[in-house]
Amino acid sequence: xxxxxxxxxxxxxxxxxxxxxxxxxxxxxxxxxxxxxxxxxxxxxxxxxxxxxxxxxxxxxxxxxxxxxxxxxxxxxxxxxxxxxxxxxxxxxxxxxxxxxxxxxxxxxxxxxxxxxxxxxxxxxxxxxxxxxxxxxxxxxxxxxxxxxxxxxxxxxxxxxxxxxxxxxxxxxxxxxxxxxxxxxxxxxxxxxxxxxxxxxxxxxxxxxxxxxxxxxxxxxxxxxxxxxxxxxxxxxxxxxxxxxxxxxxxxxxxxxxxxxxxxxxxxxxxxxxxxxxxxxxxxxxxxxxxxxxxxxxxxxxxxxxxxxxxxxxxxxxxxxxxxxxxxxxxxxxxxxxxxxxxxxxxxxxxxxxxxxxxxxxxxxxxxxxxxxxxxxxxxxxxxxxxxxxxxxxxxxxxxxxxxxxxxxxxxxxxxxxxxxxxxxxxxxxxxxxxxxxxxxxxxxxxxxxxxxxxxxxxxxxxxxxxxxxxxxxxxxxxxxxxxxxxxxxxxxxxxxxxxxxxxxxxxxxxxxxxxxxxxxxxxxxxxxxxxxxx
Ligand SMILES: Cc1cc2nc3c(=O)[nH]c(=O)nc-3n(C[C@H](O)[C@H](O)[C@H](O)COP(=O)(O)O)c2cc1C
Ligand code: SF4
Numbered sequence: 001x002x003x004x005x006x007x008x009x010x011x012x013x014x015x016x017x018x019x020x021x022x023x024x025x026x027x028x029x030x031x032x033x034x035x036x037x038x039x040x041x042x043x044x045x046x047x048x049x050x051x052x053x054x055x056x057x058x059x060x061x062x063x064x065x066x067x068x069x070x071x072x073x074x075x076x077x078x079x080x081x082x083x084x085x086x087x088x089x090x091x092x093x094x095x096x097x098x099x100x101x102x103x104x105x106x107x108x109x110x111x112x113x114x115x116x117x118x119x120x121x122x123x124x125x126x127x128x129x130x131x132x133x134x135x136x137x138x139x140x141x142x143x144x145x146x147x148x149x150x151x152x153x154x155x156x157x158x159x160x161x162x163x164x165x166x167x168x169x170x171x172x173x174x175x176x177x178x179x180x181x182x183x184x185x186x187x188x189x190x191x192x193x194x195x196x197x198x199x200x201x202x203x204x205x206x207x208x209x210x211x212x213x214x215x216x217x218x219x220x221x222x223x224x225x226x227x228x229x230x231x232x233x234x235x236x237x238x239x240x241x242x243x244x245x246x247x248x249x250x251x252x253x254x255x256x257x258x259x260x261x262x263x264x265x266x267x268x269x270x271x272x273x274x275x276x277x278x279x280x281x282x283x284x285x286x287x288x289x290x291x292x293x294x295x296x297x298x299x300x301x302x303x304x305x306x307x308x309x310x311x312x313x314x315x316x317x318x319x320x321x322x323x324x325x326x327x328x329x330x331x332x333x334x335x336x337x338x339x340x341x342x343x344x345x346x347x348x349x350x351x352x353x354x355x356x357x358x359x360x361x362x363x364x365x366x367x368x369x370x371x372x373x374x375x376x377x378x379x380x381x382x383x384x385x386x387x388x389x390x391x392x393x394x395x396x397x398x399x400x401x402x403x404x405x406x407x408x409x410x411x412x413x414x415x416x417x418x419x420x421x422x423x424x425x426x427x428x429x430x431x432x433x434x435x436x437x438x439x440x441x442x443x444x445x446x447x448x449x450x451x452x453x454x455x456x457x458x459x460x461x462x463x464x465x466x467x468x469x470x471x472x473x474x475x476x477x478x479x480x481x482x483x484x485x486x487x488x489x490x491x492x493x494x495x496x497x498x499x500x501x502x503x504x505x506x507x508x509x510x511x512x513x514x515x516x517x518x519x520x521x522x523x524x525x526x527x528x529x530x531x532x533x534x535x
Pocket of ligand 1: 191342343514
């Protein structure tokens with residue numbers, strides 16, 4: 001109890017801060033012991049069961065029950081999501097497990113770390129590692145260089161010197177009207193880039209139509225395998241997103257902004273802490289106006305209603321809709337929620353004009369998009385390219401072609417959830433809806449993963465379904481049991497039961513509560529439809 005009281009200090013014992021408090025304990029003691037959880041329950045006047053259900057929901061918390069041993073002092077996480085699997089993550093897992101002393105270092109599998117362009121990715125302590133191999137990891141463990149490494153980025157001074165926060169000032173002083181800005185965004189065709197593609201300007205109008213007080217959230221969960229654009233932007237130019245967020249918050253008269261950032265990005269978390277403090281110091285925001293909240297390793301917390309639950313200090317269980325969060329959101333208030341990249345574009349669109357943005361897209365597909373491209377291409381990375389581009393053009397014109405010795409066989413148009421299409425469908429315009437939707441696929445967060453003749457699409461599908469199985473929040477049966485059962489059915493060595501697979505696919509689509517369970521069968525559908533040989 002004394003240790004918990006010292007750790008929490010004078011912080012208010014608010015329920016919504018529970019996950020932040022669990023982080024404090026985990027960071028300080030390397031785990032959550034039964035004794036500490038008991039003391040925290042007492043201190044926060046919560047039932048122990050409430051603390052336990054939250055702590056045990058999130059992957060990054062290690063609960064140690066009475067009499068159990070603490071985890072090893074150092075943790076290495078190896079990403080085993082799809083792009084890292086292609087780059088040899090399984091071999092790396094074996095090698096590193098054999099090279100370290102398990103009493104000193106524990107090796108864990110981890111879902112996508114958003115470093116797909118430099119796969120295989122790993123994390124040792126708080127140090128994120130690109131192109132990881134076992135010798136690099138062993139050397140880092142030996143030298144103790146396991147702290148967070150901050151990349152060079154544009155801080156507040158340089159951003160302001162280049163005209164940053166001028167637009168915010170104009171908006172706040174009424175030189176630019178909110179109605180004009182909403183109209184510009186609508187003319188530009190800016191759509192939500194977190195995955196759903198809802199028109200951004202329209203969302204502002206809807207949120208404004210509900211009586212205040214209102215709140216705003218920023219979704220920095222970026223968990224969709226293959227997606228790494230938000231990290232790239234926040235690690236290079238974080239104030240562009242922050243200024244966009246402050247303009248949006250002004251537009252809907254939000255009382256406060258909650259920035260939810262995934263725990264897999266320690267460098268981004270540190271950058272945001274520093275830059276939010278700099279904004280407070282410069283008087284651009286009042287202290288506490290932007291509250292940074294740290295996720296704890298749960299993909300489902302990218303689903304917006306689950307994210308709000310998590311910000312409220314609870315398990316990330318998606319809510320039933322309606323009501324939508326625009327009406328009843330965070331703490332029951334009307335809430336405007338946006339993806340990091342959606343906000344990133346606002347300043348450019350208003351300063352350069354709607355036509356500047358819309359005109360960069362292909363006919364019928366307004367706008368420019370940030371494509372996270374990885375897999376078997378020569379030059380993976382975030383590619384700024386038109387909406388409505390095809391994967392073939394992305395590969396040839398933006399990625400320097402296929403990697404040496406690889407022929408284009410298939411691709412994910414939208415991360416793990418968006419389905420798997422064959423190369424013969426490589427000329428479909430990539431955008432929300434349209435031809436992709438007719439094929440049962442979607443562009444989602446614009447994460448394109450490219451496969452070649454070296455890749456078996458059944459193995460790819462099993463990898464994706466294992467991810468969904470691991471990340472299902474468990475709230476509804478079709479998804480919780482369905483993802484598990486689907487992996488079992490797919491892995492069956494002798495003749496897979498196709499009728500059972502199709503039946504399960506239908507049940508999951510029709511009866512799951514949220515997008516995770518509804519989209520999880522997409523790759524399975526395409527495996528059975530387009531990749532019969534591999535199946
Ligand atoms: C399972 C699931 C995971 C999601 N993950 C993310 C995510 O990591 N980041 C994100 O911005 N949106 C994610 N979304 C979409 C959000 O629910 C929401 O549509 C988005 O944050 C809205 O912001 P936008 O309009 O700016 O795109 C996810 C949706 C689902 C169903
Ligand atoms: S579909 Fe899956 S992730 Fe979504 S609420 Fe149901 S169990 Fe949770």
